[in-house]
Amino acid sequence: MNPRWIGHTVERVDGVEKVTGASRFTADLKFPRLLHAFVIRSPHPHARVLDVRMKKAAKASGVRAVATGREFPFHTGIYLKDQTVFATDRVRFVGDPVAALAAETPEEAAAAAALVEVDYEPLEPIFDAPAGIAPGAPLVHPDLGRYECVPWITPKAGTNICNHLKVRKGDYEGVLARCARVVENVFEVPQVQHVPLETHVSVAHVDLTGKIEVHTSAQSPFTVRHLLCACFSLPHGDVSVNVPAVGGGFGGKAGINLEPIAVALAMVARGRWVRVLVDRVEEFYATVVRQGLTATMVTGVDRNGKVQAQKMHYLWNCGAYGGYGVNVVRAAGYTCGGAYEFPNVWGDSIGVYTNRPIGSAYRGFGMQEIHWALEQQMDIVAHEIGIDPVEFRLLNCLGPGKSTVTGQVLDEHAGRPDTCIERVAATIGMKPDRPRTRYRGKGIACAVKAPAMPNDASSSVVLKFAEDATLEVLLSGIDYGQGLKTIAAQFAAEALDLPMERVRVRGNPDTDLSPYDWQTVASRQTWATGNAIFKAGAELKRQLFAMAAQVLEVPPGELECRNGEVVHPPTSRTIPLPRLVMGYQFPDGHTIGGPVAAAGAFVPEGLLHLHPETSQSAKPVAKWTFGAQALEVSVDPETGRYEVERVAACYDVGRVVNPGLIAGQTYGGVVQGLGTGTMEELVLDRRSGRVVNASLMDYKIPTSEDVPKEIAVSYVETPQADGPLGARGIGEHTMIPTPAALANALYDACGIRIKGLPITAEKVLAALKEERTGHRAQGAGKKEPEKEEVGTR
C-alpha cells in the first residue's frame, strides 16, 4: 500500500486559527457575570488546621461564595484518593488549598481573601524522601490506610510510602557475588515544573436543575468528569466537561486539577459562572510538579562487558499528594532497567510523601529521571571495564528476542534500540579511535518508554459525513500542540481516500457530545485514536459500499473509495460521495441507506497484570518506543560554562505519520530535556518550606538563544504490530535521554561526573577543580566521593 497522506508534512489543520489568534483557550472564553475565585492556600509546609473562619470574608464587598473543607471534605485523586478539595484537618505543603471564595471582580476576591482567618498548629515537615522513610519520621498522611485506591497501587499504612513496586528476576545476589566488577553510584533529580505557557484555569457552572458544566484547560475531559463525579458523588449524566484549545500540558494537566475547586464554588453560587485561574507564581508551586528522585544503582558486569546483575533503587520524592504520582513510581518500577537486558534484577521503586509541592505526571512519566541514573551508570561501567560506551550499549541493549526486567520477551515488532544507537553515534561521530580535544566531548544515552496506563484505557471516535460529504471526525483526545487533530485528519483521509480539505476534525471535546477517550497522556493518541479512526473508516466504507452495490448492481467487495468517490474499477463506474452520504435516491424517487456515520473504538489487547511480588509479566504494557540521543559539548574550563553544540536524536517510531510534526516533537523534547539538564530546579527554602524561585524571573526555561546550533533528527520504522499503519508513540520519549547524554559528554570532555541535576556551570567548575586537585571541593552539590566506588566484591 502506498499511502497518500501518511508520511507527508501536512500543514496543521488547526494552524490558521493558531497563527491568526482565532483559537480560543479557556481564559479567552466569555461567560456572563463571571465570578472570580481566589484560593486561600497554606503558608505552612505541614500543620494541623484548627479552625477556618470565613464569616468576615463572606460579608465582604462582592463576595458571592465561600467554600472550605468543612462543606467539601470530599476525596479526589486518579489512582489514590489521598487529597481533599480543601484541607480538612491538616495542610501538607505551602500552597495546599484551605478555602476559596468567589467575588464579582478579582480585586474584590483578593481583598476578601485577606479577611479569611485560619488557625494552624505547625508540625514538623519533611522535605526529602530518605528522611521520609527513616524510622520515626513524621507522617504526612496518618490516614493512608483508609484511602480508596486502585488494586495495583500499594500504599503502606503507618508510613510515608504511597507506593512500592518490586522487580525480582533471576538470582541477583548470587550472580552479583560472582561478577568481575561491581559498580555503585547514587544519582539525584530535583523537583521541576512543567511551565506550560498557559497556566491552569477552570470555569464551572451549576444550573438550577443541578446540571454542572465545566470548561477547563485539561488533557483528559472524560477523566475529569469521572473524577468530579466520584468526588462529589454525582451521576455522570449530570456533569459535562468541555476542553477548548489547551496551551501546553506536558502531564501537568493530566488527571484532575483545579476543577473540584471551581465546581465547589459554583455549587455555592448556583446559577453563576465561577473561574479559578492561577497566576504564574501559583502555577509553579501550587499546581503540580515533577517528582524528585534519589537513585542508587549497583551493576555487576562480567569480563566480556555483559551486565549480569543489576540493582536499581528508586526513591521518589512525591511531595504532599501521590494521587497521580503513585503511577509514576509504578512505571519506573516495571521499566527500571531502561533499554537494557539485565538477566538478574533487583529493582525497587518507592514513592515517599514529603511536604513539598505535589508530584505528578510530567512528559516522560519518570523515565527521564531514571535514565539520568541508568544511562550514566552504564557509561561509568563501560569506562571502568575499558569498553567503548557505544559498543557497551550495543552489547547490553534490548531488542527482538531479548527479555525485559519483567520477563517479557520482545518480538520483532518491538523496535530497534541498536539501530538508534548506531545512527546517533554515527551522526555525532563517536568512533572509539576518534581524535580527542580536551574540553570537548561526546556522549550518548538511550531511551525507552511504554504507555503507563490502566490495561483498559481506551479511545473512540465518531466519523460522520456532512451533506456535501465533508468527513467530520469527532474525538476526545486533546491536541495541545502535539498535532493530534492533524494526525487524525491524515488517518481519516487515508482511510477513505479523501482530499485533505474534505476532512474536518472536531476536537475540543464536550463530554455530552463527544466519544469517550480515557486521557491524552502516555504518548498514546496517534496509536490509540489512530486505530479507532481506521476501524470507524472501515465501517463507513462498509455502509457506503452496501448502498453503492445496490445502485451499481455489483458485489460490494468490488468497490473502492477513491478521492471522494465510490469506484467500481472493473467497469470504471463511479458515484460521488455527496450522492451517497445522506442516503441514495434512485431516479424513481425511492431512497436507500441514510446518513452515513460510524463509531470506532480501540483498547489494547492481551495486557497482563504484574506479579504482585516480582512484577514478572509476559505483556505488562501495550508497546515500547526505543530511541537514543548523542550530543557534543564544549566546556570553558575557566568558568565551567559549556555549550551543547550538536544533538542527534533517533527513535524507532514504527511509522512517521507527519515529518514536520514529529520533528517538532523531537526538537521540543530535546530542548525541554536540555532545560531540565542544564538549568531547571524548584528551590525550596528549608526553613519556611516555600518555593523561592516561583516565577519566570527566577526559574529559567530555555529560550531561543539556548538552542543548539544543530539538532539532527531521524527515525527508524519497525512497524508496531497493533499500530495504525505501524505507528507508535513518540511525544514523551524525545526528552528522556538528553540530560544523561549531556552528563556523559561532559565526562568525555573533561573527566567529570555530575550526578545531580541540573548541570549548572557552578557544578561543572567545582567538579573541574576537584578533578584538578584530586580533592573534594565544596559546591559540587553531591555527597558522593569524586570517584565512583568501584570494587570487586
Added chain:
Amino acid sequence: MRKKIKLRVNGVEERHEVEVNETLLDFLRDTLDLTGTKEGCNEGECGACMVLLDGKAVNSCLVLAVEANGREVTTVEGLADGPRLHPVQRAFLEHSAVQCGFCTPGMIITAVGMLNENPEPSEADVRRAMSGNLCRCTGYRQIIDAVLEAAKAMRTGVAREGVAR
C-alpha cells in the same frame, strides 16, 4: 480613577473609558475581546502578550491602556489582510513552527516587529530578538527557521499567497 482614551487598534479607531491602572493587555482582551493576545505571566517575562505599539513590539502587560492613548496598536488579529496571511504567519505554518499555539501570537508579533527594524536578520539576530518569547513546545528550531524564511519572502517581495479558510 477612569480616563478617556482614543487609539487605533488594527486600523480601527477605538474610544473608551478605562481605569488608569488597567493594562493594555487587559483592555485588549476584556474590552475589545481581542483574545489572540495572551497572558502568560503578567510580568513581562514570557512574551505571550506582545503587541505592536506604533510598529514596535512591546509586552502589553507592562503598558497601561492610557499610555496607548493617541497611538496605533496592532495585535495578532490585525496582521492578516483578510484571508491573506502575513508572510510571518504563512512561514510559521509551512515550517511546523506552531504547536499548542499559546505563545504563537506573541512570537509572530515579535518577529514582525523585528523585521520592521531589521529586514535582513542573521540567525543570531533572530535568536536574540525572539529570546524574550518563551515557548515550551517547539524547541524554537522551526520558529527560527520560519522567521528567517519570512524575512526572505518579505525582502524579495514575493509575498506568497496565503489563504485562510
